[in-house]
Amino acid sequence: MKRKLLIDKAGVPGIASYEVYRKEGGYRAVEKALKSMAPDDVVEEVKKSGLRGRGGAGFPTGMKWSFLAKPEGVPRYLLCNADESEPGTFKDRFLMEKIPHLLIEGMIVSSYALGANTSYIYIRGEYMWILHILEKAIAEAYQAGWLGKNILGTGYNLDLYVNPGAGAYICGEETALIESLEGKRGNPRIKPPFPAVKGLWGCPTVVNNVETIAAVVPIVNDGGEEYAKIGVGRSTGTKLISACGNINKPGVYEIELGISVDEFLYSDEYCGGIKNGKQLKACVPGGSSVPILPHFLVTRTAAGEERLMTYESLADGGFQTGSMLGSGGFIVYDEDQCIVRNTWNFTRFYHHESCGQCSPCREGTGWMEKVLHRLEYGHGKMEDIELLWDIQAKIEGNTICPLGDAAAWPVASALRHFREEFEWHVKEPAQAMQRNYGRVTEKVFEAANA
């Protein structure tokens, strides 16, 4: 039987309210942690669980927590990253809208583990109605004694607030988020110093994704070892996947890490297959930033193995033939979609969202957008394909924050796997304006490439 640890109760009527959430077993993790565990015990359970950051990077959460500096007399902060803005990703929204108290419970337990007495949820400004849902839930939690002074008589104090962004993808990057929470433009900071040492207002800070913090609740309730029993290898527990594009059943699914991509894409329990009886052309499995995979590399690896929904399996083959689990934004393209147009669209997004601090990203994203636009609209030259490759290669790794890489990877992977479609746009511009190229030719990869 497949387990759901986060959104299993999303369908329970009234679960967004405190009464129902509590009746369904909510806030047990706070009771357990505050009454019977030392803060370090909670950190230890999270380490044992193998939980990895659910926002996209997949960094082990317990390790991130253990890096937090704890100088005497200096406040520490836990910030929840609810700035969900990666195209294809709408999972945190689902969790916060449906079960806001799960995030609040996770924030209390995690703040306790880190020794934070004030914590903030930074939510994208467009989700303003969810900010109101969270503030209502927080007020209920204060009322019931789960927040405020001397929680459960343990002497532990915690205040929790919600702070909106105002439309900037970059604020999902943790140092940009901190800048924004300080009331400034969302320009990422140069690291080091890392937030764990110098973060919000110069104090030690941990920034975790919504889903990561919510996962701490079942980890504390059932123990880290129990959580780690789910999954494969270093991909433990469950993961929310938001599925969209040309599939029969778009939506948010909680999967056990380790199910096959084939099952996720084609079974009726999840995506339900490609819409309108079409064929799969491509898939971006982890949000717009991760490499796009052509149809023949989606459900199996270049080595011919079944591809699994895990951090490792989706990355199998590196950037030559693999991708990433990323944020879990699973975008599916059928045979009628144009990869050149999609790449242009994504590049326009990154150009729009570049904060402008670093020249390679500020100038490079705009340049790539222009080149892709002329390729898509029938004015491209063969040299443009090489030019695009050159620009993306010069952005990657040359910027303060990962937005540069995030802008480079979709272009690099599209050129790597769909070059014939780009070339066709140059050779047959009139045709390319009228119809789509269809699926690209399956390539046989050498073992060295795998």
Next chain:
Amino acid sequence: MPENNTHIDGEIRFSEEALALINRLIAQYPEGNQKSAVLRILHMAQAEFGWLSTPVMDYVARILHIQPVEVYEVATFYSMYDTKPVGKVKMEVCRTGPCMIEGAEKIVAYIENKLGIKDGETTADGRFTLKTVECLGACGYAPMMQVGEHYHEHLTEEKIDQFIANNAS
């Protein structure tokens, strides 16, 4: 010009209720870090005064005891803030990848034709503004638009007709 431009000549002042909320917001941050409230207050100001004119931004700076330029640089960085007048009803249609493959471009073209305006423009009566925006986190429910605090998802031409009819005055 949109009617909500008039505040430039009138007094710019939040209601007592809004001012009380602002005080509570400022109290969420350690003393001396009241600037952190600027994003939330700018949202409130835009809802109250229609758009963020220089006098409105200066007013927010006075409330927070920060320099006006600190407000300007925030207001011009974040895409949700309007530093120019907009219509009473701002229709923000998502144009990013997953919405595009579900027909966002057709929805934008339909609105443009119906209202006789282009992306970024406002109708002559100052009622509607059309703006295309980047991913709003509704990819599974595409195409979609945001109006104020509301998401309108699974958009169709019929839904657009109905929306415009309901909001025409």
